[in-house]
Amino acid sequence: MLDLRAISRDPEPAIAALARRKDGSDDRLRAALAARERLNAIRPELEAAQAERNAGAKAIGDAKRTGADASEAIAAMQAVSARVKELEPEKDRLEEELNQLATSLPNLTDPSAADEDTALREWGERAESGKDHLELAGAMIDMEAGSKTSGSRFAYLKGDLVFLELALVRWTLEKLRGHGFEPVIPPVLVKEDALFGTGFLPDTEQQIYRLADDPLYLSGTSEVALASLHAGQIMDEVPRRYAGFSPCFRREAGAAGKDTRGIFRVHQFDKVEMFSFVEPQDSAAEHDRLLAIEEEIWQGLQIPYRVVNIAVDDLGSSAAKKYDIEAWLPSQQKFREVTSTSNTTDFQARRLDIRYRPGGGKPAHVHTLNGTAVAVSRALIALMENHQTEDGGVEIPQVLQDWGAPARLG
Template sequence: MLDLRAIARDPEPTRTALARRRDGSEARLDAALELRSRLNALRPELEEAQAKRNAGAKAIGDAKRTGADASAAIAEMQAVSARVKELEPEVAQGTADLDALNASLPNPPDPTAADEDTALREWGSCAPAGRDHLELAGALIDMEAGSKVSGPRFAFLKGDLVFLELALVRWVLEVLRGHGFEPVIPPVLVKEQALFGTGFLPDTEQQIYRLADDPLFLTGTSEVPLASLHAGEIMDVVPRRYAGFSPCFRREAGAAGKDTRGIFRVHQFDKVEMFSFVEPNAALEEHERLLSIEEEILQGLGIPYRVVNIAVDDLGSSAAKKYDLEAWLPSQQRYRELTSTSNTTDFQSRRLDIRYRPEGGKTALVHTLNGTAVAVGRTLIALMENHQTDDGGVEIPETLQKWGAPARLG
């Protein structure tokens, strides 16, 4: 949701930024500004007509009590009432239409967001072709049982792979705590407002699981509940940083036929998500900070990767800029998305009404940012494939062994 009042003073910069998305949002902005202008003219007229109607009703009542002729006042009030009846539904419908238009507008991209995906740097040595994660894991990943119990794109993780996941999560949480993030286990069922507030509604309905009997949704990322943690508040301290661990649920409705082998693209997975509330002038630095932490984690795991500045037409509605870290997968001989981090500026805080009070100043909207610390399933894939041995086993980094991971799989 954008600040149309501020944009109306000089719409061209926002219009130009939205045009880079190539999704028609600049035309929707023009429609919203035109409708806002129309409503700004109608609302005073409606308020004036309502005031005249109320005054006329009082005058008619006074005339009847004193026996005076009220015919002129009645005629005038009838004309005014007719105009009120015309204006009220027009203003109500226009307001609803304006809210819908504004809700459809994405965050204007940052000038440094790429026009097309742009690789910025690489780290690590890319291994030659090898076994894929299903071959390496063997019975530790049971896709057949997952499909039998829950359907396609579900799996059972078993044995040492469970301890590897738990060690991975614990280690990452310790890393994040060292960077000032407070660990959180949030709810995974949220209200519609939480999804709207983060921009997942009305943008990604097709990816979201909805409960049939309750007004609740399963989250695809703990970004959603973490963003709403301070909804409607004036925060007393910023920056505030959280590390949320939770299962995540995505319908993957638009991924039919894509990545059907193994656990790369599944409906349920675990993830540790970073979320930051900061002052506006600190957002750019915070974005780079989240990216550096993601790189620190992958380097600590010995996973080769590249950093990609994501194209503006693939940002999603809330992000002004996004980086992806793509891990090298030997079995596919290519880089695949593993983590991402987004600067959402004040897009989410405006929807969720999250403010702070600068020293000596008026309250202002905070800026919010998010970043994946570890998407467990995909990280397990990258770990296994990049640390496989010639005999079909997998050597686990010592970093994770200290937290209970086995020294070797297979």
């Protein structure tokens, strides 16, 4: 949620920031500011008319009780009542219009967010060719059984691949705890308020599973539940950092025919997510910190990758800036997205009303940030394809063996 009161003092920078998104949100901001200005003009006029009407009603009552002539008071009362009847529906209409416009506005883009996807750096040596993850996993990934049980883009993971996932998750959580993140297993069923608060509604309705008999949704990321952990609170301490592990559910509507082979783009997957609550002046540095941790993870897994500053017209509604890490997949001979990290500034905190007391003084909204530590299915793909051997097996990095992963697949 944008701070329209602050923006109204100098709207042009905010309008320019939204214009970079090329989604019409700059025009909606102008409309919202105009509605707000008209509403601010109507409210005192309406309040004065209502007060005058109340005073007139009292005067008429007093006149009738004393037997005095109340005709002039009645005439005045009729005129002011007519004005109140004009202003009240206008105020209600403007409030509804302003609310709809305000909730449709995305976050302001950061000046350092890219105009087009920009690769910033690359790490590791790319393999020139290789089998894909389904060939390497064999019976350990059963897409056919998943389809029979649940439909397309569901899978059973079996055997040593299960222990590889569990080791990957445990290693990641331990690494994050070493960086000051508290491990959390959050709810995966969330209310509409939680999705609205994080900016997924109204924005990504087509991607979200909704329960038929309860007012609940299956979360596509633990970001939703982690952000809501302090909803409506004045936090007694920032920064606060959490590492959430949960299954995630996404309908992936509109993605049919693209990346539907294997487990790269599925409806259900497990993920470890980082989430930070920080003071506003620290959020840019925290964003760099989350990205550095993501890079540390992928370097620890010995997987080639590149870092991309994502274009502003591809940002989600809550993000002011986003970095992706794209891992190299030998079977495709291209980099593919495996993590992202976003600075959402105070956008989510305003919607969820999460504040702190800077210097012990007046409450102010925190800044929130999120970052994928490991999206398990894509991490498994990258691990198998980048650590495959000539005989069709996969050698597992020692860091994962230390947490129970097999030394080799196949």
